[in-house]
Amino acid sequence: MKEQIDSTNIPKHVAVIMDGNGRWAKQRGATRLFGHRNAIKAVRDVTEGCAEIGVQHLTLYAFSTENWSRPKMEVDGLMTLLVSTIKKEIPTLLKNNIRLQPLGDISHLPKEAQANLQQGVEETSKNDGMILSLALNYSGRWEIGESVGQMLKDIKNNKLDIDNIDNQLINKYICDHIAPDVELMIRTSGEHRISNFLLWQLAYAELYFTDKLWPDFRKNDLFEAVIDFQKRERRYGKISEQLTQ
Known part of the structure; x- marks a missing residue:
């Protein structure tokens, strides 16, 4: 599958909504945490796969602000799993x-x-390859709200002229401003929603949905999504004929 990828047309920023851990576990008569634990292999596979083909930035939706409303046992288990996984995956x-x-x-x-998290950031800070962003206690609306709040503070403190606000300036205030816009967003488990994820950055992303549950997602599934991305015509408001001129 990897050999079918056009190395000249790799999405710079890939974002993934890792969905289906609970259903995967339920199919096996196990707890939801069993599904979360068995999803680590998928995280490792997709991260390594993206690095192998030259993706510059990978963002994984690990825990949303809405996930706090899940049962306390599951949330506590997820937090414990997060701690242990970061330690294990630094190498x-x-x-x-x-x-x-x-x-x-x-x-x-x-x-x-x-x-x-801080240890992982510090130990990998000198790496100059792909950037892996873990979206934790994150939502797109929260991110935009934080950015608007900071702009208002800067206007109040005469650090920002309201007449200078445009898309380029807003990009600088968005929390994930070091990443380019998302070009390919992948969601597993058959759901067709973006679930409050990178709302600003997804403006022109190609969306790829698969029925495969996240714990079963592997490198070849990632490569298949990239190949599908490469077959699409990305016009950005133009017409097809303009792209060939």
Whole structure:
């Protein structure tokens, strides 16, 4: 599958909504946490796969602001899994020259999770390959709200002229401003929603939906999504004839 990919047309930024862990576990008569634990292989496979083909930035939707409303046992288990997984995966990130960065309001995460995230950020900070963003306690509306709030503060403090606000300026205030716009968004498990994920950055993304549950998603599934992306005509408001001129 990998050999079918056009190396000259790799999406710069791939974003993934990792969905279906609970259903995967239910099919096996197990708890939802069993599904979350068995999803780590998919995370590793997709991360390594993106790095192999030259993706510059990968964002994984790991925990949304809405996920706090899930049963306490599941949330606590997810936080414990987050701590242990970051520790275990740092060698993989170093081996693949991947830099880790968190995306979201991590101040509300457990202290141990915050510490491990910071350790991962520091240990991979000199890597100059792909950037892996983990969206934790994140939502697109939260991100936009934070950006608007900061702009208003800067206007009040005479650091920003309201007449200078445009798309380029807003990009600088968005939390994930170091990443290019998302070009390919993948969602597993058959759901067809973006679920409050990277609302600003997804403006012109190609959306790819698969029925495969996240714990079963592997490199070849990623490569299939990239090949599908490469077959699409990306016009950005133009017509087909303009693209060939």
